[in-house]
Amino acid sequence: MFSSLALSYITAWRERKSLDRRGVSLALIGRVPGALLAGLALGLFAARTYDVVFGSLIIVATVVSLWRGGVQPTPIALVGAGFASGFIGTLTAVGGPPMALVYQNANGPTLRSTLRSCCKIKFKAS
Incomplete structure (x- = not known):
């Protein structure tokens, strides 16, 4: 975990000029309630339910990524x-993956620095 986190921050730092700071800020606004809801779900549902939810979301994400024009990085x-x-x-x-869908049409440095900045912030439910 440490090496993954270190690599993420090194990449984000190296390409910091391409970082979409506004996008990261908006994503973090949504990330906190999403993590809190997931923490609640962890206490309520069986582990098998997560497999079904995760698999369903992967299918939805695949369909969305094939959508003509993709998802634009709007607020x-x-x-x-x-x-x-x-x-x-x-x-x-x-x-x-959800953030990658939004940034799928971004240039390489923006994609790498932005995803590394907002997707490596972990919220652990206990």
Whole structure:
């Protein structure tokens, strides 16, 4: 975990000039309630339920990524992707895909620095 976190911050630092600070801020606004909801869900549902939810979300994400034009990084999309990232990331430790959908058409440095900045912030439910 330490090496992954270190790599994320090194990448974000190296490409900090391309970082979408506004996008990261909006995503974090959504990420906190998403993580809190996931923490609540962890206490309420059986582990099998998470598999079904996660699998369903992957299918939805695949369909969305094929949608012509993709998802644009609007404020609503960024907060929504942040929420989904917080929810999925807390349940499965894989919070990057919702944000990657929003930034799928961004240039490489912006994509790398932004995803590394907002998707490596972990909220652990106990």
